[in-house]
Amino acid sequence: MQENTDLESENTALYEHYNFIASIGQEPLRVDKFLMNFIENATRNKIQQAAKAGNILVNDIAVKQNHKVKPNDVVRVLLTHPPAENLLVAEDIPLDIVYEDDALIVVNKPAGMVVHPGHGNYSGTLVNGLIHHIENLPTNSNERPGLVHRIDKDTSGLLVVAKTEYALANLSKQFFDRTTERLYYALVWGNIDEDEGKIEGNIGRSLKNRLQMDVFPEGDFGKHAVTHYKVIDRFMYVTLVQCKLETGRTHQIRAHFKHIGHTLFNDERYGGNDILKGTTFTKYKQFVQNCFKTLPRQALHAKTLGFTHPTTGEFMRFNSEIPEDLLTCLEKWRNYTINSKEDF
Structure with missing residues (x-):
């Protein structure tokens, strides 16, 4: 789970990048190891540096890297730059467009391309290419432009992207209703x-x-x-x-x-x-x-x-x-x- 909430600490703007709730079955585990399991492409050093800076909170209290996470603990990670979703940059990335009209676009995503920006993948994603190709894409509930569904980075294949608010709502409902x-x-x-x-x-x-x-x-x-x-x-x-x-x-x-x-x-x-x-x-x-x-x-x-x-x-x-x-x-x-x- 993630929330994009602006927070202030002294005179430095901190942004909430990650918000995790430890599961009921969570065994006591160091917070740095816990976050290594949660955050893809994270390094132990970066997590430890965030802890030393007081940017890792467990139940709203800043903790050290060796703090043990327990069931139902709320773990938050704050960083001094906005999450990648707030830093979307249009990039001229070649897209394999299978079909396009005024309402939607179908693309064939190559293996190795991340669908949307996230930790460790702030550029070169499908979304970066889409917002260069299409202006004013509607955003879904996760603030991700045009996305109705997604596939993993190393999975290749077809994705449909909505170009209008109506298409986004309609296609999202089709996926929810399992009619696709x-x-x-x-x-x-x-x-x-x-x-x-x-x-x-x-x-x-x-x-x-x-x-x-x-x-x-x-x-x-x-x-x-x-x-x-x-x-x-x-x-x-x-x-x-x-x-x-x-x-x-x-x-x-x-x-x-x-x-x-x-x-x-x-x-x-x-x-x-x-x-x-x-x-x-x-x-x-x-x-x-x-x-x-x-x-x-x-x-x-x-x-x-x-x-x-x-x-x-x-x-x-x-x-x-x-x-x-x-x-x-x-x-x-x-x-x-x-x-x-x-x-x-």
Whole structure:
């Protein structure tokens, strides 16, 4: 959770960048380690410097870096410059525009591009490029221009962005009502038994690693989430699946597939950058490492996006090509599978 609240300390303007509430299951943990788990791309040194400056507050009291955070503690981080959302700068960034009219724009986001500015990513984001391309984008409830939904930095694929207040409200409601169509391609570890299936389980912030999402028993914690999948191809030790989102939770596909024992290929945050399936042969390990180099990110692509146009009422469906890095990785696995079968 974040709030952008201006605060004054002596004659220096401080801005609230982060506001976290420790979960009920939080074990006592040093505040610097707690924030390292919460804030992506944060460094221990920066957090410790903020603590020394009195800019880390627990329950409205400035604390040292070794202060232990406990359940339900409110942890706030104050810094001397406004949050990135208040420092939006238009940048001439090339955008892969799939479709555009007066109401909306559909873009194909490359892997490696952050959708909106945040800690450690103050420039070069999709939003920076959008506000250069389009003037006066409407802002959502989080003050993020035009955004109706988002995908992770290292996930490639389609996003729809609203250009008017009405389009923003209309499209947001479609996502809330789950009337949109979203299909992803994912390469996951292991040979999935069924040709198709459904993964259902609440998704919430992990109690052990705050940068991960976890799946919890129904009604226990987190938010209801459903992912439908269908196997597209099998490559001995990995499986290519099509995922259809019924809900849209943070890291939904990544968390759901890890939960059923099929972590996304090369998903570093969830452990998919280890060799989880296969043989102990050195050549196999070298082959997988070569695949990791070819695809230096989680194997996830937002391939299809469908929604009803806010003004025309027409249902529109867009498809994107599988990006080169994922395509090359799939070809490597396809050739490996064919050659391995020929050896028997």
